[in-house]
Amino acid sequence: xxxxxxVRIAFRVNGSEHIVHAWPMARLLDxxxxxxxxxxTKEGCGEGECGACAVLLDGALVxxxxxxxxxxxxxxxxxIEGVAQGEQLHAVQQAFLEHGGAQCGICTPGMVxxxxxxxxxxxxxxxxxxxxxxxGNLCRCTGYMKIFESVVAACKQQR
Amino acid sequence: xxxxxxxxxxxxxxxxxxxxAQWGEAEILAGGTDLLSLMKNYVATPxxxxxxxxxxxxxxxxxxxxxxxxxxxxxxxxxxxxxxxHDDYHSLAHAAGSVPSPxxxxxxxxxxxxxxxxxxxxxxxxxxxxxxxxxxxxLVPAGDNRYHAIFGHPGGSPGAYYVHPSxxxxxxxxxxxRVKVAGPKGEREIPLASFFATxxxxxxxxxVLMPNEIVTExxxxxxSKGMLTATYEVRQKEALDWPLxxxxxxxxxxxxxxxSARIVxxxxxxxxxxxxxxxxxxxxxxxxxxxAAKAGExxxxxxxxxxxxxxxxxxxxxxxxxxxxxxxxxGKEGMQHG
Numbered sequence: 210x211x212x213x214x215x216v217r218i219a220f221r222v223n224g225s226e227h228i229v230h231a232w233p234m235a236r237l238l239d240x241x242x243x244x245x246x247x248x249x250t251k252e253g254c255g256e257g258e259c260g261a262c263a264v265l266l267d268g269a270l271v272x273x274x275x276x277x278x279x280x281x282x283x284x285x286x287x288x289i290e291g292v293a294q295g296e297q298l299h300a301v302q303q304a305f306l307e308h309g310g311a312q313c314g315i316c317t318p319g320m321v322x323x324x325x326x327x328x329x330x331x332x333x334x335x336x337x338x339x340x341x342x343x344x345g346n347l348c349r350c351t352g353y354m355k356i357f358e359s360v361v362a363a364c365k366q367q368r
Numbered sequence: 369x370x371x372x373x374x375x376x377x378x379x380x381x382x383x384x385x386x387x388x389a390q391w392g393e394a395e396i397l398a399g400g401t402d403l404l405s406l407m408k409n410y411v412a413t414p415x416x417x418x419x420x421x422x423x424x425x426x427x428x429x430x431x432x433x434x435x436x437x438x439x440x441x442x443x444x445x446x447x448x449x450x451x452x453x454h455d456d457y458h459s460l461a462h463a464a465g466s467v468p469s470p471x472x473x474x475x476x477x478x479x480x481x482x483x484x485x486x487x488x489x490x491x492x493x494x495x496x497x498x499x500x501x502x503x504x505x506x507l508v509p510a511g512d513n514r515y516h517a518i519f520g521h522p523g524g525s526p527g528a529y530y531v532h533p534s535x536x537x538x539x540x541x542x543x544x545x546r547v548k549v550a551g552p553k554g555e556r557e558i559p560l561a562s563f564f565a566t567x568x569x570x571x572x573x574x575x576v577l578m579p580n581e582i583v584t585e586x587x588x589x590x591x592s593k594g595m596l597t598a599t600y601e602v603r604q605k606e607a608l609d610w611p612l613x614x615x616x617x618x619x620x621x622x623x624x625x626x627x628s629a630r631i632v633x634x635x636x637x638x639x640x641x642x643x644x645x646x647x648x649x650x651x652x653x654x655x656x657x658x659x660a661a662k663a664g665e666x667x668x669x670x671x672x673x674x675x676x677x678x679x680x681x682x683x684x685x686x687x688x689x690x691x692x693x694x695x696x697x698x699g700k701e702g703m704q705h706g
Contacts, residue, residue, distance in 0.1 A: 214371075216374065233372070233373075233374035233417070234369055234372070234374070234417065255408075256405050256408075257401055257405075257469075257471065257472060258469075258607075258608045260469065260471060263471055266474075269445070269474040270470050270471050270474055271471050271474050271475050272471040272472075274404075275399075275401050275404050276400065276475065277397065277400055277404070277419075279374060279376070279419070280400065280419070280421055323470070326470075341470075342470060344469055344470065344606065345468070345469025345470050345471040345472065345608065347607065
C-alpha cells in the first residue's frame with residue numbers, strides 16, 4: 210500500500226499538539242507507541258478486555274486498542290506520561306509507590322489512568338465506586354487488594 | 369486486516385450513500401468495540417469503512433412530553449448517566465450500566481449495541497451465522513453449545529443457534545421502543561420488537577436492516593406513571609463478558625396489582641425473546657415470591673435445551689423471578705419516598 214493512502218491526524222497528546230500520518234485503521238495504541246514513542250501505554254489482550262492500553266480521550270477512559278487513530282483526530286489525549294506534573298507525581302502514582310500497587314507494571318499505566326479518571330469524576334468514591342471504576346483493568350500480579358488500597362490512600366491524600 | 373477505504377461523512381444521507389447494496393462490502397464504524405475485532409479476525413473484510421463519528425444528528429438524547437429520542441451514537445455511559453433515563457426508564461439505565469468496563473461503556477454506542485454481531489464462537493471463527501460444516505450440517509447441536517440458544521432454534525436441523533448479544537434490546541422492547549433507520553430511499557420506523565430476525569438461509573442477517581440502511585435513533589414513548597421496571601442479569605463473572613441470561617420486565621400497575629406486564633429475555637435465543645405466557649399469567653396478580661416464581665416457570669415453558677446448556681433454562685427462570693421481585697421492590701421504595 211503506498212504511503213499516499215495514509216491519513217493525517219492532528220491531535221493533542223499530554224498537552225502538546227501533534228500531527229501524524231497513519232494508516233486509516235491504525236489503532237490509537239499503535240500511533241501513541243510507534244509514532245510518538247509514548248511506550249508507557251501497554252498492549253495486553255488487544256481486544257478491549259484487559260485495560261492495559263487505557264488512555265483518556267477527551268476526558269473519557271477508553272481502551273486505545275479499540276480506538277481507530279482517526280477517531281482521535283481533533284481530540285485531546287492523556288497517556289500515563291501526562292499524569293505527573295514534571296517531577297511531581299500524581300497522588301495516585303505516589304500511592305501506588307507507597308502501597309505496593311505496582312508489581313510487574315504492565316497493568317499499571319491503565320490502572321493509574323482509571324484511578325485518576327475516577328477521582329476526577331468522583332473525588333469521594335465509595336469502595337464500590339472504586340471497584341467499579343477499576344473494573345475494566347485486569348492485573349495478574351497483585352490480587353487487586355494492593356491496588357485498591359493505593360486508590361483508597363490516594364483519595365485520603367487528596368482530601 | 370485487509371486494505372479498505374475510510375469514509376467520514378457528516379450527514380446520515382451521505383453515510384447511507386456510501387454503504388453498499390450487498391452485505392460485507394462496507395461496514396459501519398460507530399464505537400468500534402465490535403468492528404475492530406471482527407476486522408482483525410477477518411470475519412469482516414469490508415472494502416469501505418463508514419464512520420458515523422462525524423454525524424452530529426446521530427448524537428444526544430432529547431427528552432420531551434412525548435418521550436425520549438436517543439441518538440444511535442449516544443454511548444452506553446451517556447445513556448446510563450442521563451437523568452430522564454435514570455428516573456423514568458430504570459431497567460434501561462441498569463442494562464446500560466451493567467455492560468462491563470467503563471472503557472467499553474465510554475466507546476460503545478446504543479446503535480452499536482443493537483447491531484453488534486453475535487458472540488457465537490463458530491461465527492467468530494468464520495463458520496458463519498448458521499455455523500455449518502463443509503457438508504452443510506450444523507456444528508452447534510453436536511458441538512460446544514454451552515452459551516447457545518434455548519429458545520428459537522431449529523432443534524438439531526440446520527439454522528441459527530446463536531444468542532443475540534444486545535444488552536439494551538430486552539429493556540427497550542419492554543418499553544415498546546421504536547427504531548428509526550435511514551437508507552437511500554429515506555427513513556422508516558420499525559418497532560424494535562420486529563427489528564430482529566432469525567436467519568434461515570446463508571446470507572440472511574440477524575435483523576431486518578438492508579445492507580445500506582443505518583440505525584439513526586431509538587424512540588421511546590413517555591414513561592407511564594408508576595410503571596415498575598427492572599433488568600436482572602446472570603453472569604459467569606463480573607469482568608468483561610456477556611451475560612448468560614437476562615430478563616427485563618416492565619409492569620403497569622393498578623394499586624398493588626399488575627395491570628399488564630412486559631417481559632423480555634436476553635441471551636437465550638437468536639432474537640430478544642418475549643415471555644408472553646408469563647406476561648398473561650401476571651395480569652391482575654400482586655408480585656409475590658410465589659407469583660414471580662410461577663411467572664419464571666411460565667417464561668421457560670417450551671425451552672429446548674441443547675446438549676450443553678440445560679443450565680440456562682434454570683438461569684432464565686430465575687432471572688425472570690428476580691427481575692419481577694426487584695421491580696416490585698422499587699415500587700415499595702417509591703411509595704415510602706413519595
